[in-house]
Amino acid sequence: MxxxxxxxxxxxxDGQRARVSVDGVTREISLALMxxxxxxxxxxxxxxxxxxxxxxxxxxxxxxxxxxxxxLTESAEGQAT
Numbered sequence: 001m002x003x004x005x006x007x008x009x010x011x012x013x014d015g016q017r018a019r020v021s022v023d024g025v026t027r028e029i030s031l032a033l034m035x036x037x038x039x040x041x042x043x044x045x046x047x048x049x050x051x052x053x054x055x056x057x058x059x060x061x062x063x064x065x066x067x068x069x070x071x072l073t074e075s076a077e078g079q080a081t
Contacts, residue, residue, distance in 0.1 A: 005045045006022070006054055006058070007022045009040065009043060012031075012037070016032045018037065030050065031050050034052075034053070
């Protein structure tokens with residue numbers, strides 16, 4: 001299963017690179033597959049590459065869903081032991 005995470009672009013760097021952030025965690029990613037990305041944009045991050053843009057509402061909804069899934073997974077794992 002593949003998963004792309006929404007992240008916010010916080011800095012554009014040389015060489016089609018950007019620094020992105022989610023939940024206070026930052027990392028450097030490649031923008032080689034994307035055109036017209038700006039600071040403040042939300043992009044989908046997959047294996048180190050931005051693969052698409054989304055708006056803030058879509059990003060927030062996806063991050064909420066992923067957080068809820070993590071809680072449900074932890075709960076299910078706790079019940080299995």
